[in-house]
Amino acid sequence: xxxxxxxxxxxxxxxxxxxxxxxxxxxxxxxxxxxxxxxxxxxxxxxxxxxxxxxxxxxxxxxxxxxxxxxxxxxxxxxxxxxxxxxxxxxxxxxxxxxxxxxxxxxxxxxxxxxxxxxxxxxxxxxxxxxxxxxxxxxxxxxxxxxxxxxxxxxxxxxxxxxxxxxxxxxxxxxxxxxxxxxxxxxxxxxxxxxxxxxxxxxxxxxxxxxxxxxxxxxxxxxxxxxxxxxxxxxxxxxxxxxxxxxxxxxxxxxxxxxxxxxxxxxxxxxxxxxxxxxxxxxxxxxxxxxxxxxxxxxxxxxxxxxxxxxxxxxxxxxxxxxxxxxxxxxxxxxxxxxxxxxxxxxxxxxx
Numbered sequence: 001x002x003x004x005x006x007x008x009x010x011x012x013x014x015x016x017x018x019x020x021x022x023x024x025x026x027x028x029x030x031x032x033x034x035x036x037x038x039x040x041x042x043x044x045x046x047x048x049x050x051x052x053x054x055x056x057x058x059x060x061x062x063x064x065x066x067x068x069x070x071x072x073x074x075x076x077x078x079x080x081x082x083x084x085x086x087x088x089x090x091x092x093x094x095x096x097x098x099x100x101x102x103x104x105x106x107x108x109x110x111x112x113x114x115x116x117x118x119x120x121x122x123x124x125x126x127x128x129x130x131x132x133x134x135x136x137x138x139x140x141x142x143x144x145x146x147x148x149x150x151x152x153x154x155x156x157x158x159x160x161x162x163x164x165x166x167x168x169x170x171x172x173x174x175x176x177x178x179x180x181x182x183x184x185x186x187x188x189x190x191x192x193x194x195x196x197x198x199x200x201x202x203x204x205x206x207x208x209x210x211x212x213x214x215x216x217x218x219x220x221x222x223x224x225x226x227x228x229x230x231x232x233x234x235x236x237x238x239x240x241x242x243x244x245x246x247x248x249x250x251x252x253x254x255x256x257x258x259x260x261x262x263x264x265x266x267x268x269x270x271x272x273x274x275x276x277x278x279x280x281x282x283x284x285x286x287x288x289x290x291x292x293x294x295x296x297x298x299x300x301x302x303x304x305x306x307x308x309x310x311x312x313x314x315x316x317x318x319x320x321x322x323x324x325x326x327x328x329x330x331x332x333x334x335x336x337x338x339x340x341x342x343x344x345x346x347x348x349x350x351x352x
Contacts, residue, residue, distance in 0.1 A: 010090040010093075010095040010096050011090070011096065011104065013089065013090050014066070014069065014070040014073055014089075014090050014096065014101055014104060014105070015062070015065075015066025015067070015069050015070060015108075016066070016069040017066075019065075019069065020061075020062050020065045020066050020069065021062075023061065023065050023158060023161045024057070024058050024061045024062060024065070024161060025321075026161045026162050026165075026198065026202065026321060027057050027058070027061050027161035027162055027164055027165030028054050028057060028058065028165060029162065029165070029198075029321045029322075029324065029325050030161070030162035030163070030164075030165035030166040030169070030194070030195055030198055031050065031053050031054050031057055031165045031166070031168065031169045032050070032054075032325045032328070033166075033194055033198075033324055033325050033328040034165075034166050034169040034170070034192070034194070034328075035049075035050045035053075035169060036325070036328035036329045036330075036333075037192070037194070037260060037261070037328045040330070041329060041330050042329050042333075053168055053169050056115075056116075056119045056120055056168060057120070057124075057164065057165045057168050059115060060112050060113075060115040060116045060119070060120065060124075060128060060164075060168075061112070061128065061161055061164060061165075062112075063108045063109070063111050063112030063115060064108075064109055064112035064113060064116075064128040064129070064131065064132055065112075065131070065132075065161070066105075066108060066112075067104075067105045067106065067107070067108040067109030067110075067111075067112060067132060068105070068109060068131065068132045068135040068136055068157070069105070070101055070102075070104050070105030070108070071102060071105035071106065071109070071132075071136050071140070072105075072135065072136065072140045073089055073090070073091055073101055073105075074091065074098050074101045074102040074105060075136075075140050075141060076140070077091045077092065077098050077101075079224040079226070080092045082223060082224050083220050083221075083223070083224060084220065085220065109132050112128060112132075113125050113128055113129050113132075116128050116164070116168070120167070120168040121167065121168065121170070121171065121172055121173040121174065122173060122174050122175045123167045123170075123173040123174070123175060123186065123187055123190075124164050124167040124168040124173070126175060126187055127160050127163050127164045127167060127187070128160075128164050130160065131157045131158075131160040131161075131164070132157075134154075134156060134157040134160075135154070135157035135158075138153065138154060138156075138157075139153070139154030139157060140154075144226060145225065145226055145227070146227070147227065148227045148228065148229045148232045148233060149229075150226075150227070150228075151206060151207060151210045151211075151228075152206070152207050155202070155203055155206035155207065156203060158202060158206065159198075159199045159200075159201075159202035159203040159206070160199065162195050162198035162199055162202070163190070163195045163196070163198075163199055165195075166190055166192070166194065166195035166198075167190055167195070170190060170191065173186070174186065175187060192259070192261055193255075193258060193259045193261065194259045194260065194261070194324075196259075197252070197255060197256065197259035198259075198321070198324070200252055201249070201252060201317075201320060202317070204245050204248045204249050204252060205245075205249060205313065205316070205317055207241065207242065207245045208242040208245045208246055208288050208309070208313065209310065209313040209314070209317075211228075211229055211230065211238050211241070211242050212242070212288070212291065212306045212307075212309040212310040212313060213306070213307075213310045214228045214229065214230050214231070214238075215230045215235060215238060215291070215293055215303055215306045216297065216301055216302055216303045216306055216307075217301075218230040218231035219231070229241065235293035236293075239288075239291060239293065242288050242291070243285075243288055243289055246284065246285035246288040246289065247285065249281050249284070249285060250278065250281045250282055250285050252281075253274075253277035253278045253280070253281040253320075254274065254277075254278060256273055256274055256277040256323075256324070256327075257269070257270040257273050257274045257327075259324075260273070260327065260328065268331055269327065269330065269331045269334045272327075272331070272334040272335055272338055273323065273327040273334040273337070273338075275338075276323050276327075276334070276337060276338040276341055277320065277323060279341070279345075280316060280319050280320060280323065280341050280345070281316070281320075283312075283316070283345055284309075284312055284313060284316035287305075287308055287309035287312045287313075288309055290305055291303070291305045291306050291309055292305050293306070308352065312348070315344065315348065319340075319341050319344060322337060322340065322341070323337035323338070323340075323341055325337075326340070
């Protein structure tokens with residue numbers, strides 16, 4: 001935010017709209033993937049129903065994630081005025097009082113959960129509620145100020161939207177409470193590995209994505225005693241863990257065809273989709289391995305190789321979700337996804 005938001009814009013800013021919209025895009029991709037896999041081809045999808053599902057997911061997801069963000073801003077009201085990046089948020093700027101921000105966050109969170117119960121199902125509502133509680137209590141209140149693994153474990157909250165989207169697309173799911181086993185089966189059995197594959201993709205992606213930025217911006221976090229990995233453990237340890245997550249992403253990409261289900265290595269789509277995911281993952285992983293924290297910084301204080309890795313990490317995640325959706329449409333779709341990913345990588349490498 002480059003300027004103080006006021007009026008309705010201030011209330012909207014409490015929800016962190018840019019972040020929330022990006023989260024909901026991953027949920028919408030899960031809906032598309034589900035419907036395409038179920039239909040077998042784009043022509044078999046009932047697009048009106050798919051669109052209705054996507055609207056339900058976006059509205060409910062925005063309310064729940066936005067509510068969690070508003071509560072996060074309420075809790076961080078003591079440190080936000082100190083950090084330049086957050087000093088113009090609605091609470092430190094004085095546009096919205098802390099108590100009103102808290103009430104707003106709790107209210108829209110509850111409305112979001114009720115929205116999913118009414119228009120989606122109990123399982124989708126459960127995972128939406130889980131993400132709120134995990135983000136507020138586990139990440140914001142506990143981990144953020146106490147552990148260098150804050151964004152690693154806390155990243156689970158940001159990884160759940162595809163699960164919410166997939167559960168919504170499944171239709172009328174109910175949580176069983178007959179026994180603990182029935183309960184866990186009802187919330188985890190979503191008839192596919194795909195939602196969990198997408199969750200792991202975001203979960204493994206988050207640490208190297210965030211740490212690439214904090215390698216040269218950790219000082220701001222240090223002023224408010226937030227323990228980010230580069231500032232506490234140093235660049236060498238941070239890069240080691242970033243590389244581990246990058247390798248995990250490459251290994252995870254091998255599982256991409258299995259996540260669709262019903263494929264084996266005799267199917268052409270298995271290889272087209274699988275190799276596309278692997279190549280895109282290796283492309284991103286390479287940027288992590290070549291980060292040099294000792295290279296000269298730019299006038300703005302950036303480490304060029306780290307800044308490049310941070311930028312490519314966002315392109316990487318977008319490409320991975322794109323190739324998942326296109327591959328869900330069948331062999332032709334997987335080929336389109338492979339061509340698109342190739343063109344994006346070549347275009348970026350030529351430019352930069």
